[in-house]
Amino acid sequence: MHINSINMKLQTIGFRCACHGCVTLLKPFAAVVLLFVLQTPAWAQLSPVTSTFDSGDEGWTMVDLGGDYRDTYPTELNPDCPGAPAGLLSFCDPDAGQWMFKAPDKYLGNKAAFLNGYIEFSSRDNSLEGSWSIDFDPYPDVVLLGTNIAVVRMGGTPPVNEWTTYHYELSERGRWAWVDGEYPMSELPRATTDQIRQVLTSLTAILIRGEVITGDDQGWLDNVTLAGPERPVLNIRALGADVELSWPATAMDYLLEGRSAVASGDWTSIDTHGTNIVRLARAPGSACFRLRKP
Secondary structure, three states: OOHHHHHHHHHHHOOOOOOOOOEEEEOOOOOOOOOEEEEOHHHOOOOOEEEOOOOOOOOOEEEEEOOOOOOEEEOOOOOOOOOOOOOOEEEEOOOOOOEEEEOOHHHOEOOHHHOOOEEEEEEEEEEOOOOOEEOOOOOOOEEEEOOOOEEEEOOOOOOOOOOEEEEEEOOHHHOOEEEOOOOOHHHOOEOOHHHHHHHHHOEOEEEEEOOOEEOOEEEEEEEEEEEOOOOOOOEEEEEOOEEEEEOOHHHOOOEEEEEEOOOOOOOEEOOOOOOOEEEEEOOOOOEEEEEEOO
């Protein structure tokens, strides 16, 4: 039995999965050996939020960055900014402040579901002067602002007059720093995954570094993507008195866990013996199974 056909049968009968965000096995009638499988909407892959700038600025603006990375100040566009190639976002340095690209509203709000996903973009800073120097002040590549809190990604000094693509995971593996006003900017502590979740739960701004050099410059930005975590599909089928669970071999680093659909207990790890397929005895009642990124 395949998931798609079983889903249709389950929806027709009217059963609903009580275990939000996982794959559930339901045995609705004790006297009838039936197995139903449902993938809930929460298990589906999140649609990424993207900006390609093929149709203009798509609501992006520019701001000056405040001293502790949590404040921004509106700035005026430079009227003498030269033209730029089509299909990308372009702003020119209007003043002496450190300016950043600022994302539109579609990137903001509750984005907690994007935890363990990533943000990716390509940028380039172009000098508008014959000579220029790198600004070595510790400015972040990306700032994620929440309500009075922030996480920042402090990168190395990017090249000038060259495109650079950045890819940062939205987890501890992304090496974000935590900003809450208690530490000097040069000694920011590493952000935990829970702190990153706090910020993503109420995003008020996403800022991307525009300025790299001192002096007149023009920043370019393209192909911004805010994406959720990849969620491999967990396939389940009945084999007589057993249940077979399988998932893509590319997701071997995921943990398989299970629990009763009606119990409120913790998830229990299931030993897969290093494979991407496992066969279990089918127990009475109902059960939930999930794949979890460790």
